[in-house]
Amino acid sequence: MVLLRGATIAAMASGSMTPRSTLVVSGLQLVTKGNVTWAEKEAWLRNPPHTAVNPTLGQLEIRREFGRAAKNAKGTKGLQVVTRGRAAGKALPGAAKTIAETLTGHRMPHSLSPDQYPSKLRRTIHTLDELELMYQRKLGATAGP
Structure with a gap:
């Protein structure tokens, strides 16, 4: 995406x-x-998805770890071969290799199981009921005497 x-x-x-x-x-x-x-x-x-604006605690944790790994990889040059994880054997830019290896096997303390993912529980920012209420309010605000 x-x-x-x-x-x-x-x-x-x-x-x-x-x-x-x-x-x-x-x-x-x-x-x-x-x-x-x-x-x-x-x-x-x-x-x-609404979690892009309102991330879960687990998403915040992994984003923070990604940021730390990226900061530590700053200045790494050239292509390097990844030695572990799903990308093992692939040649990646040095920073990407460092991030991939750093985050391999990481499980954040507040990670959710797939059945608890917000996208499974609430796909959009507004539910249909909320949209209906917003629409009614907007109609009421524009309705004349």
Whole structure:
């Protein structure tokens, strides 16, 4: 998946682009077909999952570990062969190799089991009931005397 700016999708030049740090709130994801065998299109756009903005404790932990590993790998040069983990035997840029090996086998203390993933429990930021309530409020606010 890729996060894209609306200005990028529309191929428009903009004087001020959305910073990467806030892109998740206003951006779109370009999702490719992958293993979705029933999909007719090769790719489509969707809103980012709500955990992109409101990560779980386990997601925060792994993101923090990724950041630490990336900081420690800063300045690593050239392609290097990964020696352990799923990527073993692959030649990756030095920083990617360091991160891959550092995070191999890491299990964060607050990781969720797959049946507890927020995407399984709540797929979007707003539920249908919340959208209905928002719609009714908006209608009430625009309704005249």
